[in-house]
Amino acid sequence: MSRDISIKQGIDWVTVFMYVVMVIAGWLSIYGASYDFDQSSIFDFGNRAGKQFVWILTAFGIAGLLMLIDDKVYNSIVSNFIYIAVTLLLIVTIFIAPDIKGSHSWIRLGSFLSIQPAEFAKIATALAVSRFLATNGKNMDWKNYVLLLGITLLPLVIIILQKETGSALVLLAFFLVFYREGMKGLILLLGVFAIVLFIVIVRFGEIPIQEGKSDLGIIIAFGAILLVQVVYAFFVQKAKKEALWLLGITIAIAAVTAIINIWIITSYNYAAYFAIAASVVYWVVIELVKHSRKFRGLILFIIGAVLFCFAADYIFDSILKPHQQTRIKVVLNMEDDLSGAGYNVNQSKIAIGSGGLLGKGFLNGTQTKLKYVPEQDTDFIFCTVGEEFGFVGSSLVLILFMVFLLRIIHIAERQRETFNRIYGYCVVSIFFFHIMVNIGMVLGLMPVIGIPLPFFSYGGSSLWAFTILLFILLRLDASRSSRVRYV
């Protein structure tokens, strides 16, 4: 009895309150998105809003149940079992799931209910990662690094095999957790730099200059690599003289090429290759002459980055599927494709844009309601918010998401047990990834990647999964004070 009371006291009611507000706001948005002139009730089970109401009630039930489960089960062998069970379920799904628009990720349970195991893979992976890091975090050798990567990427690979690329990419969010737990910040920066290079190569690679003899993408990318070298040498290694020399050499090569071009058209690509090769030789010579090891990492970086640049084109043209290529081109403004991938994004921008400052009012949105925006109650639900509640309403939703994420960071940081903290960061990272990618997509800032907006998008599997993810953390957090007394 006393334990129950202590749990009730320990519950972070602020988060619970935000959760309830978001779920209800999402429910109203779904009603708005599917609302029609003739439609009657928000509780009508024939429509999406009515069904979502059922999902919400059951989610509340699940949340309540989770509060009754002993918090000690999570940091135990149970988490490993959950992970293995869910992974097996993911594999089975590939074979038994029917083909829905090319993806094999939904298991049908009766005619009414389908569940998507991929949604629950996040929770299982979060538990497994937290347990692994909490147990082995202090002595990470290479074997443990491999294991940790394996735990994270195994579900990712299986979900890609289910043709649900969006849900698979969510697992990349765990790198934020690793960063918090001590992964070198450099790796995150390298990741960001790789994305930048990729965008540059794809975005500028198609712009012909010099009668098509030069590839602007490669030139800018190599320029960026050279710039990184200069900045790194100058500011990080404080090798100011060497950095300035390299800058000078690069500019000289560009200038010479420009001069030659007055007479004969010579591709700037050669200049870029030459400058990069020269920089490698330059650092190698410095290393040999000075017997230093300062620039060894830099040399590896240059070689890796150059290889990546050449691979980027291949990845884009050969590994990505045509529809994925189009989605990336649309977000980079390279292609309009208003009937395909561009259609959704264009429609969603018109819908949001037409909301103005205050919006058209609840249930008065015309754009979403006219069914111009596809997936308006699932992946593109934020459109409805933007159209009906305007800038004020949609900013409020964004701020609510931000406060919610910061609150979870706060909760995570106040944990005494490493396991709990890591799990807290898993929760933050997953929510953050979903919010960033989904709203970025709706606003035309990210390619179209079909993942739901937490608590807003229609769907039982995702609502349940997000609820479980969050309430496991709240349960762990609730015992934080009671545990102290026994220690």
Place this chain on the structure above:
Amino acid sequence: MINDPYQNRKYVIAAIIVGVILIYIIRLFSLQILETKYKEGAESNALLYKTVYASRGLIYDRDGKLLVYNKPAYDITVIMREVQNLDTLDFCRTLGISKEYFDTRIAEIKDTRRNRSYSSYTPQFFMTQLEMKDVAAFQQSNYKYPGFYIQNRTLREYTYQNAAHVLGSIGEVSRQQVEADSYYKQGDYAGRDGIEYAYEKELRGEKGVEILLRDSKGRIMGKYENGEFDESPVAGSDIKLTIDIELQRLGELLLSGKTGSIVAIEPASGEILAMVSHPTFDPSLLVGRERSKNYSELVSDKTQPLLNRATQGQYSPGSTFKILQALISLDMGGVSERTTFSCQGPDSRPIKCTHRHKSPVNIYDAIEQSCNPYFWNAFKNTLEIDGYGDRNEDFKKTYQIWEDKVKSFGLGSRIAGTDVYEQLGGDVPSGSYYTRYYGETGWRALTIRSLSIGQGELLVTPLQLANMTAAVANDGYYITPHLRKTDSLALKVNKVHIDNNKHFATVKEGMKRMVENTWNGKLYKVPGVDMGGKTGTVQNPHGEDHSLYVAFAPLHNPTIAIAAVIENAGFGASWAMPIANLMIEQYLFGEVKRKALLEEFINKTTNPDVKRY
């Protein structure tokens, strides 16, 4: 906790989160406050998306004669929400419809179980496929009926009343099609069968969209953003067929009053020159508002005008199969050119001969006279060439080789990799079928003797029969028969499994003698052309025998291979042969000089129920 050197990283992570949210808020600000083009629409205006249909690709025959083109048509759509103060009676009078029809249509539109994509905000189809005369009055008083709009469409129109089975038709897309292909919306049209179906993606082009601004009362205020977001439709690609429309027309004419099929192929290219199935119908019957009425009439006709007999009619090949029988027996060594068998005419056992001719006969005489005992003996010799073995295994192995050779002529299964849809496969029975039926050791050459004269379980379609003839005409290969004129180099060459090509000369010589030496052969032969042919007369349980004939011409470098099946007509030599030969004459000379013969066969009737639609 105590030993946590990375604690400060929480600030980095929080900063990333705050940064992303800030960027998004700035983006929202720019979309919703700064960009004016979206705001204009926000003052309770809405956009009207008007589909602009692409004009469907045209269809030509092999000589570039236009077969199928488009004519304008009109749909009336309704946006239920905008319908106000409608004078229903006036509205019905203008459109020439009854009040009951109006009420039913509105009820149907609103029924969300049947009309799943219903929304009172979006245009719904009220009436479709109207002609100009139907909508002229409505167009003038359109202002009186807010919420009702006219949408331009196109319908198919045909230059000729022929080739309905080849061309196929267009119909409204089904719900499954809408779900399977996001290009289609409820109310769209797509090819249902024939060429219209096979090349749907090329013919349909790409729909366009016109975005119009509407005020809150639904009045059109002009183009949204001066049409910046409009998409113009892309017209479908035109298609040139391999069909010779004059030949096709003649074929349909020749089959007047009869049921049956004629298929002609150019052997060197596999191009289908004509694919006639009779009874047939005017393709324009399946267009427009009359479609469903005409369709139900065609469906209920007992002579089955909708059935494409050329590809879906399955017949015993009868004696036409003796061509393959001769080739395979020679190739497997069951007989040689010099082998002779005696024939006792109607007294022959186990199969009697239906013709009176000299005895003994060699292979040339046998083909010429269609001598059943010869082919039975050849078949028996061939299958028993290695004996039977203890458990029948040697015999079965030989049968399998025989079966494989027959199938290599394109028999026994649908012709793959072609644009001819709606095919049936026919049947070449397998050894395992007989084993299942008679047991391991229960069947021998005698058991399956009917095969030797092209009867028994064997079934072929006229298309397969013509294709088989093309393979003989080509001395050992056929190009996959097809309907679209393309670069023939890209087409698949199918080699038949006859090891020694010299046997084709033997068989062709036999076919030539049939034309030149038999009574009817001489009578109906195309004047001035050396050619080869083979008749078939097939017993069947539904009355008179089916009359079959296959032929190719000229004898050297043939340019046409043909197969004709006339159901319940009688001897192959008296019906299918003259009809097919008239077709050959038309194709080789561009006209038929034997007018009397032509008249005779156009007017001859085998089935009084056959109607001309």
